[in-house]
Amino acid sequence: MPTSVPTSLSEWLAHCERLHPATIDLTLARVQAVAERLGLRFECPVFTVAGTNGKGSTCAMLEAILLQAGYRVGVYTSPHLVHFEERCRVNGEVVQADALLPHFEAVEQARGGESLTYFEFTTLAILRLLSVSELDAAVLEVGLGGRLDAVNVIDADCAVITSIDLDHMDFLGPDRVSIGREKAGIMRPGRPAVVSDPMPPASVIEHAQAIGADLRRFGHDFNYAGQQGGTGGWQQWSWAGRSKRYNGLAYPALRGANQLLNASGVLAALETLHQRLPVTAQAVRNGLALVELPGRFQIVPGQPTLVLDVAHNPHAVATLAQNLDQMGFYPRTHAVFGAMADKDAAAILRRMAPLVNAWYFTDLPTSRASSASALAGLWRESAGTLGVSAGQTTATCHASPMQALHAALEAADPTDRILVFGSFYTVGGVLEQGVPRLTAKHVG
Template identity: 40%
Template sequence: MKKNLDQWLAFLESNHPTEIDMGLERVQTVAQRLNLLKPAPLTLLVAGTNGKGSTVTMCSSILNVTGMNVGSYMSPHLHVYNERVRINGQPVADELIIESFEKIDEARAEISLTYFEVGTLSALYIFKKAKVDAAVLEIGLGGRLDAVNIVEPNGAAVTSIGLDHQDWLGSDINSIAYEKAGVYRAFQPAICGERNPPSRLIEHAKSLDANLLIKGRDFDFKRTGDKWSWQGVAADGQALNFVDLTLPALPIENACTALQLLIQVCPMLTLDEINLGLQNAQLGGRLQQFAYPYSGILDVGHNPQAAKLLNEHLVSQPIKGKRYALLAMLKDKDALAVAQSMPGIDKWYLAGLDGYRGQTCHELGNKVSGVIEVSGKYETVADGLDGLKDIITNQDQVIVFGSFLTVAAAQQWLDTLGAQLQSNAEVEG
C-alpha cells in the first residue's frame, strides 16, 4: 500500500541502525545512480555553527528576485517536514516528497541510508526534477562528511565556527573548523563569515587553491541608523562597495556573508535586486517579531554564539521598558553559557520541553541558577507565555528562545491566540 508522508517519515526514522552515520560513500553511490550530484546549474553550500538558515534564506531570496527559480534546503523544520525543501520560498507538496522517497528507496537497493541522508537526496531529486536555476543547500552537521557535501558547488560559505557537535566533529575549535572547511572546493569562492577564523580552515582553503575571503579582512559591513553599507570583493578581484542597503529582518552579520558569496557567483547583481531580496527574506524563528498580546521576539538560538548574536541585536534595538526572557532548552545544550551570553535580559523565566532530549523547567533552573536570577518557572512554553500576559507592560518585550522546539511551541500558542481573536471578532460582528 502506498505510504503517505507521515508513514514515510516514520519508516525512514527507523530504517537505519543509527541516527547519524558519518561518511559519504553510501549516499554518494545512491546520488550517482539518480544523477543528483549537480542538482542545479548554480549550486551553493552553506555550513557553520550558527546563521546557516538565515544565509540560505537571504541568498535564495536575492537570487529569486533576479528571475531565477531557486530551490533551498534547510533543517530542521519547525512544524512540518515540507519546510525543509522550498522552491522560490514555498514549501513543496507532500506528493513531490513522497515521489522522491519512492525513487530513492528503489535506487538504494541494498544500501541503508539515514533519515537525513534520504532527506538530502530527496531535496536534490526535487530540485533536479523542477529544473531550478539555483540550489542553495544548508549543511546539517559539520561539512566534510555531511551528506549535503556530495554535490559539486559553484561556491561555499562557512558562516561561523563554534564548539558544536563535538562528539562528531572534534573537541577543539581547530578540528571543527577543518570539518566545516570541507565544503570548500578547489579554485571556487570560499567565503568565511567568522572573523579571525582558526588556522586549519585557512590552511585547508589554501591547500585547495580555493578563493578564500574572510569577514573583517576581505569583506565587512557598517550599520548607520536604519541603513547599512557593505564592502567586499567582486568576482574579478576588485574592491566593491554598496551603500544605503536595506536592513534585513534577519541578522545583518549573515546578510554580509551571503552578499559576499553571491557577488562572487553572480557578479551582475544590482543594488535594487539586493535590497528587494533582503526585504523579501523571512525565516520563522530567526529574530521573528510578534506584537500581540505583547511585544516579543522568537529566536531558535540554542548555543552561546547564537545567544551572543541575539544579545547584540537587542542592544542595537533599545526599548523603553524591560526585557523578559522565556528560556526553554534541550538537556544536551550548554544552558549556563547561553545565559551568560545574554546580559541584555532584565528578568528571566524558564519553561520545560517534552521529549527524550527535553528537560523540565526545574532541571534547567539547576543549570543556570548560579548565573541568573530566575523570576519564575513554567511547565511548558505555552504556560510561560500565558503567565507573562499578567506581568509585562506595553513598553516591555519578551524574548522567547533556546530551541527549535521552543519557537515551534510559541508559534503554535500565537496562532491559537490569533484564531481565538478572529473568532471573537466574527461573533461580535
Template identity: 45%
Template sequence: MTTLADWLARIYTIRSGPEIEMGLERIRPIYERMQVAPACPVILVAGTNGKGSVCAYIDAILRASGYRVGRYTSPHIHRFNERVVVNGAEASDQALVAAFDAVEAARGDVSLTFFEYTTLAAFHLFAATRLDAWVIEVGLGGRLDATNILDADCAVITSIGVDHTEFLGETRELIAIEKAGILRRGRHAVIAEPDPPVTLTHSMNGHGAHGHYIGRDFGWHRIAEAPQQWGFWIRDPAAGGDGVAHRHGLPIPALRGSYQLGNAAAALAALHCLRDRLPVAQGAVKQGLLEVEWPGRFQVLPGRPVTVLDVGHNAHAAIALERALADMAYFPVTYAVFAMLRDKDIAAVIDAVKRRIDEWHIAPLPGPRGADLPLLLAALAENGIPDRQIHRHTDVATAYAAARKLAAEADRIVVFGSFLTVAQVSGA
C-alpha cells in the same frame, strides 16, 4: 497509497536511534544511481550559526533577479515541507512523497539515515525542476555531511562556534577542519567568521580554494548620515580603480538584529563570486534584502507586549541574541520563555543572555533529548539566578501564556533555546 506523514513516521524512527552515522560512503552510489547531479551553480553554506539566514538572503536576492532557485535547509519549525523550497514555495506533500519513493527505489539494501533520506529527496526534487541555482544548507559540520556530496561552486562558512562536539570535536580548531571539508579546489570560499581559527586557513590552502575573508577581502559598513542604509564592499581586481567593488545605499535587511548585516554581506560576497553565471542587479539586491523571510531568527511578532522568537540553541547564538536585545528600545521588564535540549550547553546559553532577562519562565521539552526542569534549574542556579525570578511550567505553551499574563504592554517577552521552543509558541 503512501502519504508524506507515512514517510516521515518511517524515517523519524531512524532519527531517534542512539547514534548518527556520518560519512558519504552510503549516499554516494545512491546519489549516482539517482542521476540528480545539479546542472546549475551550487552554493553550499556551513557554519555554527547564521547559515540558514545566509541561504535565505541568497535565495531572496536571486529570485528578485528572476532566477529559479531551489533552497534546502534544516531543521524545520512547523512543517517538514519548509526544508525544501522551490522558487519561494514549499514543496508539496505529493512532490515529497514522489521524491522519497525515488530514493527508496535507488537505495537497494543500503540503510540510510534520516538526513540522508531527506537530502537525496530534496536533490531529486530539484533535479526534476528546471532551476538556475541550488542553495544548500549543510546539516552538521561539513566534511562528512550528506550535502557535501555536491561540489559547491561557492562554499560559505558563516561562523565557527563550539556545538555538536560529539561529532565535530571539542575545540573551534577541530570544528573548523570539519566545516572546511566543503571547500573545493579552484572554487570560491566565503569565510564570514571574523576570527577564523588557524586550522581553517591551513585547510583553505590545503583544499586549494579561493578564499574571501570578511574584514580582509569583503565587508560592510553603516552609513552615518543615513542610518537606515549600509554599504557592501569586496576586493575585485576587475573593478578598476582601487580594486574594490562596492554596493552603496543598501536597505537594512528585513531580518532583525545588527548581526544580520554580516550574514547579508556573506550572501552578497557569494553572489559576487558567481556574478559571471548569476549576475544580480542593484535593484534585485535591495528587493531581496527587504523581502527576505526567515522565521524564528530574532523574529519580532506584531502587537504588544513585544515578543521576540529566536531558535538560538548554543552559546554563540545566545551572544548574538544578547547583542540584538541590547540594541532594542528600553523595556521595563523582559520575560524569558526558555526551554532547551539536554545535550546542549545550557549554562553557557544562560550566561550569555542573563543580563537582559528579569524573569525566567522555564519548561521541559518533550522527548528523550528534552531538558527537564531540574536540569534547567541547576543551570540557572549555576549562573546565580535567584529562585524568586524563576517560574516553573509543565510545557512551553503554558510558560508563554503565563508570561503574557504577567507582562505589561510596555514589557518584552523573549522565547528562545531551541527550534522546538519557538515552534510551540509560533504555532499557537
C-alpha cells in the same frame, strides 16, 4: 520497500525514523552510494552554506536576491520550525507534501538496504526533487559540520562558511580548529570558498590552500562600511569585493547585530558566480529589503513585545543578548526557554541572566531535549554564580512552549517583553498555530 508502502509524507517520515539506530551517524559513504544509484546531480550553480550560526540568514538572503534577479531558485534548509515541508522551497514557495512523495519512493528503491538516518534519507529525497525542478540556482544549507554531512554529497560551485564556534562538539571536535576543519570540507578544488567569519581558525585557511580553493575572506577580499547594529532602517551601508562595489544599501530586513556580516558573505558569494548568475544592484537592494526568516530575532507586533529566536548555543545567545540590549527599555523581560540536552545550558543561562526577570522553562517533544525541571535545576544551582538573588528573578516549569508562553502572558504587563528562544522545537512550538498575536492580561 517497507512492508506496506507509505502513502503520505507523515508515513514516509515515520519510516525514515525507523531505519537507523542512531539519530546522527556522520559518514558520507552510505549517502554517496545511494546518490550514485539515484543519478543525483545538479545542472545549475550550487551554493552550499555551512557554519555554526548565520546559515539560515545567509541562505534566505541568497534566495531573496536571486529571486529578485529573476532566477528560479531552489533552497534546502534544516531543521524546520513547524512543518517538514519548510525544509524545501522552489521559486520562493514551500514545496507541497505530495510533491515529495515520489522522491521518497525513489530513495527507498535506490538505497538497496543501506541503513540511512532520518536526515540522510530526507536530505536525498529533497535533493532529488530540487535536481529535477529546472532551477537556475540551488542553495543548500549544511545540517551539521560539513565534511561528512549528507548535503556534501553535492559538489558546491561556491562554498560559504559563516561563523565558526563551539557547538556539536561530540561530533565535530573539542575546539574551533577541529570544527573549522569539518566545515571547510564543503570546499572544492579550484572553486570559490567564501568565509564571512572575521577570525576563522587557521584550519579553514590551511584546508583552502591545500586543495587549491579560491578563498575569499572577510576583511581581506571583501568588506563593508556602515554603522552596525540597531533597528534604524534609514541607515545605509556599503560593500566592496574584489571586482564589485555596492553603495547606499539599506539594512537587511532581517534584524540583528550580525546580519551585515551575513549579508557581506552573501554578496561575496554572488560576486564569485557573477558570470553565470548576473545580479543587478537593484536586485540586491530589493532582496535585502524583502528577505524574511521566521524565528531569527523575529519581533511580533502587539503588547507585550514578543521576540522569537532560535539561538541555542552560547555564540548565538551572545548575539541575541546584544540585539536585546539594543531594543530599548522594558520594565521586565520574561523568557521562555527549552533546549537540547547536549547544549551548554549553563553558559546560555549565564549570558542571559542580566537580561531576564522571569524564566519559563519548557519540556520539548523529543527525547533529545533537556526537561524543564532539569533546566530549572541547573538555573537554581547556578543562581548564586549568575548573580541572581531570590525575589529578583523567578523560574517555573511548563509542559510545552505554548503553555509556558501563556504563563508569561499571564504575568506580563503590556510594557514588558517576552522572549521565546532556544531550540527550533521551542520557537516552533509557539509558531505552530501561525505567528501569534497575543495580548497580556492587562490589555483591553
